[in-house]
Amino acid sequence: MDLTTLHFEVTDEDQLRKVGRSKEHRIDPQITVGLLVTANGFPLEIAMFEGNKAETKTIIPVIEQFKARHRVTELVVVADAGMVSAANLNALEDAGYRFIVGSRQSRVPYDLGDHFEKHGNYVPDGATIQTSRDMGTGKDKRSRRVVYQYSFKRRRREERAINAQVTKAEKVAAGERPIARDRFVTVTADSEGKKAQVNWEVIKRARFCAGFKGYVTNIDTTVMDGGQVVTAYHDLWRIEESFRMTKSDLAARPVFHRKQEAIEAHLTVVFAALAVARYLQDRTGWTIKRLVRTLRPLQSVTITIAGHQITAQPRLESETAALLDDLADLAGAKTGKPAGH
Known part of the structure; x- marks a missing residue:
């Protein structure tokens, strides 16, 4: 499952439409929308929350609502790295859920450092490495299984991005570009003003991380091996695709309604349209954009x-x-x- 935001072109907030962390970096009042889909992207459940409500406080209510409606007994929650915190994962586990969530890239050196010291740093393309990480403190500390996959294609893509960012950082340090919040730039201030330097330690760490993608799960290795965990997480792109479809092809935004009942009705129509569109897409092989473009003139x-x-x-x-x-x-x-x- 995943969450997104839908903004309103109004200036004043109300009990539902509130300014919050926007997926589109806007400062307009918004609502948070949660979408639960199958592995192939077919929509199962949609929910609406206040625009300033934290994502982590919306996932469990959406799942509970779905379970109660359809009498589901077991399911695996797959979510992005925004869910990775000890408290969030403990809450999911305490509620009886198994999960696979993306791990933050910054954790790679800490999780894989010991492994590389013992086994060397050669990793074949597509291989997975099993590690563990203690998350939380005190009585809330729990050991979590972490699966890392290495991709040569991902490494090349990330290396290109790093090289481009290093070039920008060097130009900032040389005074050829204005000082900004560029990656790999450290800014210090003294009596003579601000001074920018290239942070080579951070660059070294970024190159170490290139090519690796991590996944945190509470599913035992006897149930799902590393490759199966990675495959299950990769299906998350389908829900992101569904959000793009609803926002663009199915015109979910902008939302011009004011009352909560009307906004809920709008989302219901969009949800139904997404279900029909997904069905037609699967049965015909046509993209949603192509279906809409072809059928819209038929009046x-x-x-x-x-x-x-x-x-x-x-x-x-x-x-x-x-x-x-x-x-x-x-x-x-x-x-x-x-x-x-």
């Missing part, structure tokens, strides 16, 4: 001339006609009726 018009009603049907291109035939066949297969009925 009939009824006019009255001299007391007689005449209905004008849209002219169908061959591609559109083929799609409608496919959809009619799908409907016929579902209902058991001949196509076109």
